[in-house]
Amino acid sequence: MSAEAAVGALAEPIVELLRSFGSGRGGTAEVLRETAAAVDQVRAEGRATVDRMYQEWRGRAGDAAVDEALRVQTSAAMASERGRAMAVVVERADAEVAAGRREVEEILRSFTAEVEAMGAAGLTAGGVTALVESAIDHIGRAMRVVERVRAELDSEAAAMRDLARPVPVPGQVTPAAAEPGDAVVLPAASVPTDGAAAQAGTSLAAAGGAVAAAGHTLFGSGLSPGGPHTGPASVTTPKTPDHGHDSTVTQPQGNGVTVTLPDGSTVEAPNQRAADAVRNALSAVGTPYVWGGETPGAGMDCSGLTQWAYAQAGVSLPRMAQEQGYGHQRVGPGDLMPGDLAVWDGHVAMVIGNGQLVEAGDPVQVGPIRTENSGMRFLGFYRPTA
Known part of the structure; x- marks a missing residue:
């Protein structure tokens, strides 16, 4: 050589x-x-x-x-x-x-x-x-x-x-x-x-x-790769025309707070208060329905749940379900984000994202977003933290 x-x-x-x-x-x-x-x-x-x-x-x-x-x-x-x-x-x-x-x-x-x-x-x-x-x-x-x-x-x-x-x-x-x-x-x-x-x-x-x-x-080829939720009515009731539902707020782009839901999906709340409210509400899942109840684990009604969840996040809401949207921004379904409220004239629920909401049924539970609740008039979606 x-x-x-x-x-x-x-x-x-x-x-x-x-x-x-x-x-x-x-x-x-x-x-x-x-x-x-x-x-x-x-x-x-x-x-x-x-x-x-x-x-x-x-x-x-x-x-x-x-x-x-x-x-x-x-x-x-x-x-x-x-x-x-x-x-x-x-x-x-x-x-x-x-x-x-x-x-x-x-x-x-x-x-x-x-x-x-x-x-x-x-x-x-x-x-x-x-x-x-x-x-x-x-x-x-x-x-x-x-x-x-x-x-x-x-x-x-x-x-x-x-x-x-x-x-x-x-x-x-x-x-x-x-x-x-x-x-x-x-x-x-x-x-x-x-x-x-x-x-x-x-x-x-x-x-x-x-x-x-x-x-x-990577490295060439060297890397191995109000009232309780009673569910939809058995017969569809006409929806009250809602000509003012269009969103007046838009979704933040990358400036929100990430929340991981029980199903493993990740969603973005508009701000920390909304994210905290969602986490608070989810922590009460399983609580039995008690009319007028406001105590997680012991008993809650629909507005008691949302009022408590938001109070823990530093946001005050009225006690009556139909009043919890008062004074807050109204949003359309296309702009829904975690923490938004779905309000009827006798019920309220909180949107958590991924097409779901949490509400005080019997017990507090997670279910799909809807606008019907046993024939109640749907008042709209609202964002308490806008």
Whole structure:
């Protein structure tokens, strides 16, 4: 073996370690951000769709449609939020890989410079011994860099796996035909979708593809990837026309407070007080219904629950259910957020997000958002913290 070939053989382990960092191609983070922005656009269009459903589709079927459309909105929100978080993870991993690559490149240059500096002396027995020792030292340094970067990427991979949990999207179903005057009830896992919802599903699928691509770009191929709630009336009652329901407030974009619901979904409350009120109300789930009750665990009625939950969050509400919307901003279904109140002329419930509300039935319980309650007149949705 020639001297040049011998030196090349000594340097080859360092070269191989350098190759393990991959080509350094980027762009995945940008794809994830573009996908998140596309889903956000679908959500914005979906709010108007929910409002149209509420205006045009009456009765229990309309409530079910709005409920499931809001679940689609929550799924889209979770997807866009995760997409942006994934972009941050990818960028951080890219930076860690790039830093490691630069360090190993410098180690290779250092070894090459030592070989060149030895010149003819490197061909002697003593010179060869020195070269081997230098090669062992440089290879050890390069190995330590690779091990450090792999440890860093293990942490990023764990973060990516956590973010890549499936985001549930309600399936599509056509409501059954009904006789005039009958109520149509859709299964809880169904949703009558329109173009906006279909676009959301497509965007979510695109986000999933981007996530898979992100896994392959990390470190080349070296990373493993009032009264109690009595439920809807048995016969649909006409909804009181509500010509002033349009939203007068809009959803905050990324400035709210995240709340994790009992079903595992994450939603964004408009502010800390609303988030605290939701958590307070949920802590009372299971409390038996007691007319006039205001004590979690012992007994509560509908307005007692919402009044107590908001009082603990620093917001004062009247005791009567039908008065709890007084003086507060009215919101449309498309702009509903956790903490908003659904108010009837004899009942009140609190929206918690993902198409759900919490209310004092018997016991305090979580159920789908609706606008009907045993023939009571629905007064609207209100935001006490606006």
